Amino acid sequence: MKVISGKPESLTDKKYHYCPGCMHGVIHRLVAEVIDELGLREETVGVASVGCSVLSHNYFNLDMQEAAHGRAPAVATGIKRVLPDRTVFTYQGDGDLASIGSAEILHAAARGENITVIFVNNSCYGMTGGQMAPTTLPGQLTSTTPLGRDVKKEGYPLRMSEVLATMDATAYIARTSTHNAKHVMKTKKAILNAFKAQQQGQGFSMVEVLSTCPTNWKMKPVEALQWVENNMMKYFPLQEFKKVSGGDQ
Amino acid sequence: MSKVVVSFRKENCKGCGLCINACPKGLLDFSESTNNAGYPTVYLKEEESCTGCALCAVMCPDVAITVEKEVSA
Numbered sequence: 001m002k003v004i005s006g007k008p009e010s011l012t013d014k015k016y017h018y019c020p021g022c023m024h025g026v027i028h029r030l031v032a033e034v035i036d037e038l039g040l041r042e043e044t045v046g047v048a049s050v051g052c053s054v055l056s057h058n059y060f061n062l063d064m065q066e067a068a069h070g071r072a073p074a075v076a077t078g079i080k081r082v083l084p085d086r087t088v089f090t091y092q093g094d095g096d097l098a099s100i101g102s103a104e105i106l107h108a109a110a111r112g113e114n115i116t117v118i119f120v121n122n123s124c125y126g127m128t129g130g131q132m133a134p135t136t137l138p139g140q141l142t143s144t145t146p147l148g149r150d151v152k153k154e155g156y157p158l159r160m161s162e163v164l165a166t167m168d169a170t171a172y173i174a175r176t177s178t179h180n181a182k183h184v185m186k187t188k189k190a191i192l193n194a195f196k197a198q199q200q201g202q203g204f205s206m207v208e209v210l211s212t213c214p215t216n217w218k219m220k221p222v223e224a225l226q227w228v229e230n231n232m233m234k235y236f237p238l239q240e241f242k243k244v245s246g247g248d249q
Numbered sequence: 250m251s252k253v254v255v256s257f258r259k260e261n262c263k264g265c266g267l268c269i270n271a272c273p274k275g276l277l278d279f280s281e282s283t284n285n286a287g288y289p290t291v292y293l294k295e296e297e298s299c300t301g302c303a304l305c306a307v308m309c310p311d312v313a314i315t316v317e318k319e320v321s322a
């Protein structure tokens with residue numbers, strides 16, 4: 001019998017603590033599958049961030065390091081510079097990456113650090129109770145915007161992929177989604193491209209993955225996926241924004 | 250059609266239903282039983298009709314589904 005889909009070696013046997021239907025679990029699996037397929041399990045170091053994925057070090061069967069809130073790209077910079085033969089990635093939420101960690105991500109990208117960033121955009125701070133994030137859509141209800149995000153007061157969402165794609169030293173920047181199986185598979189391809197860019201020493205790579213937070217969005221898991229497709233994707237278009245040629249990508 | 254085996258890590262399932270939603274043939278459903286955490290678990294209604302496309306496993310956030318297919322010699 002051939003396994004078509006199952007638990008990759010780069011994931012541990014631990015049961016996820018994530019809420020039912022939260023796509024963090026799918027994105028973990030995709031990262032682990034890509035690392036397995038590239039044969040990089042023994043030489044990869046992951047950097048966990050703060051947010052619901054703070055415990056991701058329990059789930060990745062890899063060398064893992066925890067970073068302070070938002071600082072994962074700085075920690076990954078240090079690891080990669082000291083151990084340049086390792087594959088180094090961060091796994092960060094949108095509160096972590098686009099809010100408290102905006103300085104670290106911008107400068108790691110501007111310096112062209114040869115690391116891979118997995119950026120999970122679920123349009124809110126999941127762990128702390130669904131507060132507004134820099135990625136919250138105009139009009140979106142959150143626990144801190146109970147009447148909807150008012151762009152006059154709270155400004156507009158940050159499109160991080162578009163921002164980083166303008167930087168000279170970034171090598172691979174893509175935004176993908178997890179709202180159905182076809183897009184989950186496209187997300188895996190983008191993650192593969194990002195890790196390959198790092199393998200080839202091309203510089204900074206990031207995949208922004210549109211994800212869900214059914215608990216704080218107060219939706220059933222299937223409704224949350226539909227909300228990604230009908231609302232998030234309008235504001236955050238899916239695209240490969242930047243791809244440096246030179247590899248067999 | 251080649252033989253397909255779909256197995257569930259029942260204790261990892263949180264009853265989110267994304268696999269039921271993903272199956273293009275509508276072959277999955279909640280079973281009568283719950284797991285130790287109290288979540289309803291999922292079962293394959295008609296094993297013979299499963300093509301082994303694994304879309305259920307692709308969408309499972311808890312890596313609770315394994316799909317295996319017999320490879321013809």
Ligand SMILES: Cc1ncc(C[n+]2csc(CCOP(=O)(O)OP(=O)(O)O)c2C)c(N)n1
Pocket residue numbers: 050051052053069092093094095096097100120122124125126127128133213
């Ligand atoms: C220095 C610091 N400030 C604030 C917090 C509180 N805090 C914990 S997680 C979080 C936001 C996480 O949101 P996100 O990165 O979007 O991840 P998610 O939980 O949605 O996956 C905040 C503000 C903290 N832990 N440390």
Ligand code: SF4
Pocket residue numbers: 017018019021022023024052122126127212213214215216
């Ligand atoms: S709070 Fe939201 S992001 Fe966090 S585990 Fe639950 S569904 Fe996922």
